[in-house]
Amino acid sequence: MNSSSGKSYMSTASSSVIWKAGGDVVADQFPAGLRVLVVDDDPTCLMILEKMLKACQYNVTKCNRAETALSMLRENRNGFDIIISDVHMPDMDGFKLLEHIGLEMDLPVIMMSADDGKNVVMKGVTHGACDYLIKPVRIEALKNIWQHVVRKRKNEWKDFEQSGSVEEGDRQPKQSEDADYSSSANEGNWKSSKRRKDDEDENDERDDTSTLKKPRVVWSVELHQQFVAAVNQLGIEKAVPKKILELMNVPGLTRENVASHLQKYRLYLRRLSGVSQHPSNLNNSFMNPQDATFGPLDLQALAATGQLPAQSLATLQAAGLGRSTAKSGIPMPLVDQRNIFSFENPKLRFGEAQQHVNNNKQMNLLHGIPTTMEPKQLAGLHHTAQSMGNMNMPVLSHGSQSSQNNPLLMQMAQPQARGQMLNDSTVGLAPRLLSPMGQPMLSNGMATNVSTRNGVPENIRAPSYNPVSQTSSMLNFPMNHISELPGNSFPLVSTPGISSLAPKVAFQEDVNSEIKGSVGFMPSYDIFNDLNQHKPQNWELQNVGMMFNTSQHSNSLRGNLDHTQSVLVQQGFSTGQNRNSTVISKAMFSAGDSTGHVNAQNGNQHLNSLFVDNTVRVKSERVADAAPANLYPDHFGQEDLMSALLKQQDVIAPAENNDFDFDGYSIDNIPV
Amino acid sequence: MESKHVHEQIAAMRQSFFNEEVLNENFSQLEQLEGKDNPNFVEEVFTMYLRDSIAFLETIEEAMKTIPIDSIKMDSILHQLKGSSASVGANKVLKEVNKTRQVLGKGNLERTKASILELRKEYDSFKAKLEPYFQLKQANSVAQEK
Secondary structure (H helix, E strand, O other), rough: OOOOOOOOOOOOHHHHHHHHHOOOOOOHOOOOOOOOEEOOOOHHHHHOOOHHHHEEEOEEEEEOOOOHHHHHHOOOOOOOEEEEEEEEEOOOOOOHHHHHHHOOOOOOEEEEOOOHHHHHHHHHHHHHOOEEEEEEHHHHEEEEEHHHHHHHHHHHHHHHHHOHHHHHHHHHHHHHHHHHHHEEEEEHHHHHHHHHHHOOOHHHOOOOOHOOOOOOOOOHHHHHHHHHHHHHHHHHOOOHHHHHHHHHOOOOOOOOHHHHHHHHHHHHHHHHHHHHHHOOOHHOOOOOHHHHOOOOHHHHHHHHHHOOOOHHHHHHHEEEEHHHHHOOOOOOOOOOOOHHHHHHHHHHHHHHHHHHHHHOOOOOOOOOOOOOOOHHHHHHHHHHHHHHHHHHHHHHHHHHHHHHHHHHHHHHHHHHHHHHHHOOOOHHHHHHHHHHHHHHHHHHHHHHHHHHOOHHEEEEOOEEEEEHHOOOHHOOOOOHHHHHOOOOOHHHHHHHHHHHHHHHHHHHHHHHHHHHHOOOOOOOHHHHHHOOOOOOHHHHHHOOOOOOOOOOOHHHHHHHHHHHHHHHHHHHHHHHHHHHHHHHHHHHHHHHHHHHHHHHHHHHHHHHHHHHHHHOOOOOOOOOOOOOEEEOOOOOOOOHHHHHHHHHHHHOOOHHHHOOOOOOOHHHHOOO | HHHHHHHHHHHHHHHHHHHHOOHHHHHHHHHHOOOOOOOOOOOOOHHHHHHHHHHHHHHHHHHOOOOOOOHHHHHHHHHHHHHHHHHHHHHHHHHHHHHHHHHHOOOHHHHHHHHHHHHHHHHHHHHHHHHHHHHHHHHHHHHHHH
C-alpha cells in the first residue's frame, strides 16, 4: 500500500503518506482516510459495517475470512491502521486472530460480537483488544475508533522515549526518510511530533497526526527470524535487547523495538512451554502465561533448593497451568525471560526458605531489603532478606537454571510451602518463609517481574504485608512475599501470588489451608482470603504498588488480585511476565471472575500509577489492554535486588511493554 | 399523483413496521447510510439478510431433527442470526432468536422446538412484510426516474 514508505517499520509514515496519496488527505483531515480492515463472516454485517465505515470517511477493506485477513495483513503490514474483527468466525476464532495480529503486526484490533457477556468482553481485553463493540454496531461507535490508533502510536512513542535516547538517533533518520515521501504537513507534524515526543509527550497529543506517525517496526518473517537467530545465539538467558540488536544489525531497529519484541517472544515461548510442560527452556518453562500464576519465583526457588521434586513441580505447574488456562486464559505477556530467571533465583531461595522456615530458620532471602513487615515477619524477613539478599544475588545468576528450577520451584514451593507453611501457619513463620523466599524471590521475582513490571521488589517491602504474616500469602509467594513481608505483603504476595497464580488454580483449594504455610502459590484469592485479606492485598498492591492497599480484604482480594495479578504477575510471576498478569487475571477470574478482570484492568492501570509510587515498582511490561499484567512503570523499589534484577532485566525494557497488547504469541504463529 | 400516492403508501408501510416493532432504530441507521450513490443499499442488505437467515433457519430445523441435538452448533447459528438480525433492525425476529437461545440453553427440547417454530413464523412474517415494501419502493423510484 504505502509504496512510498520505504521502511517497513515506518508505518506511520506510510499511513500518513497513504492518506495523502489516498485522496489528498491531509493530516488535518484525520481521521478521514483511516485504513480499516473489517473481518466478519456474516455478509450482512460486513456489508453494513463497510457502509458505515465509509460514511465515516474511512478507507475500508472488508474480509469475510480470518485467514484471508491475516494474509492480507502479512502481505501489507503497513497497509492498515486498525482492524475490526468479529469474535465468532468459522475458520478461526476471533481472539486467535487478535493474537496473531498483535503478535505479528501490533496493530490495534477492535473485537465485535452480538455477545455482550462479560466473559467474552473480558476475553477481548485479556487478549489485547483495544475495544469491544456489541452488535448491532452503531455508526457512532465507529466514528471514534481512530482514537485507538492514535493512542497506540502515542504509547509506542512513549516507549520509545522511555527506552532511551539511543533511539533518537535512529529516529532522526527515520524522520528524514519520512520527509521524503510524506507530505510536508504530515512530515512536519511527524518530525516535530517525534522531536517533541522526545521532549514532551504532550506535544504528540496535540498533533493527532503526529502521534500516528510513530514509526512502527514491522516484524516481518525475515526480521523475526533474524531476531530468533540472534536470541538463540546469545542464549535465551543472555538475550538482552542490546545484544540482540547488535547481532541482528538491522538499520533503524531500536533497542526498544527489540526489547518489546523480545518480551512478546518470551511470552510466546513461555506459552509454548507451558503447553508442553517444557522444562528445559526458561522461555518455555515459565509457565504459560496463563499459568503464570505460578510464582516463578517460588518454583524456581523451590526447585533450586531441590526440595521441590521436579515432579511435584510439574504437577503444580500443571495444576496451575490447568487452572490458569481454565480461568481466563489470559495470556500473560511474555515475561521477560530474564525475569523468569530472576524469579527462579528467588524461588530457590524460597524453597530454601521454606525449608528453613520449617526449621524456623530464617533465610535471609531478602538481603537487606528493608521491608516494613511486621515485627515477626520483619525479623524473619530481615534474616531472610539478608540471607536472601545474598542468596538472591546468586540466585539471580541462576537465571539460566531457572527454567528447570522454576518447575521445581513451583513444585517445591507448593508442596513445601504447604506442608511447612501450614504447620507453621504462624504468621511469624510465614513471614519468614516468605521473607526469605518472598524477598529474594520478590526481588528476583520482582526483578523478573520487574522486568516486566518494574522492580516489583519494591513492593515486597510493601508495608502492608500483612498477609504475609498470615503465612499463606507469604509462603506462596516466596518471591513476592518475602520481600514484602514486612507489611507490604507484596513481596510475599507477589511471589506467592504469582507463582501461585498459576498453581493457584489448583492450589487455591489447597493453598487456602496451606496458605499459611503454603508457598505463595496462591497469590490469588486463596491466599488473600486466608491471609485475611490482609496482606495479600497488600502485597499485591505492594507489588503493584498501587492498588492494593493493605486494607483489602478478601473482597478486595479480588480486586487486589486483579491488581496483584498484574502486580504479581509482574513481580512474582516472573513466570512469564505476562503470566503475572494472566496469573493475576487468572486469580481474579478464579476469584471473582468478573471482578477480577475489571480490577485487573483497573489494577493494571492503577498499578502503573502505583508502581511509580509504590515500591512495587513493578515494571509494567506493556500492560495489555486486557488489563492484567499491565506494565508498570519501571520503578524498582528495591535498590539492591532491583538493580541487580534490573540489570538482568535490562532486556526487558519495561517501558516498552506498556503497550503490550496481546498477552502472548499465539503459539503457532510465531515464525521462527 | 400516483407516485405521490405510492410514496405515501410506502411511508405508511414503513411507519407501521416501527409501530408494530417489526423494525427498530437500527433500520433507521441503515436508511441513513443510503445515499444518492447507493439508493438501494437497504434493500440490498435486506436481500442478503433474508437469504442468509433462511439458510440459518433451515440448518437449525434440520439440526433439531437429529438426536441428540447439537446444541452447540445450534447456538452458534443462533448467535450469528442474532448478530445479523440486530444489525438490520429485525426486531421481532431478534427477540425470537434470543428466546430460542435461552430455551436451548436450558436444555428443554420441547420448548426449544416450539421456540424455533415461533422463530420461523416470525421470520416468515417479517419477510412477507418487508419484501412488498421494498418492491414498492423500487417500483416507485423507477417510476420517479421516468
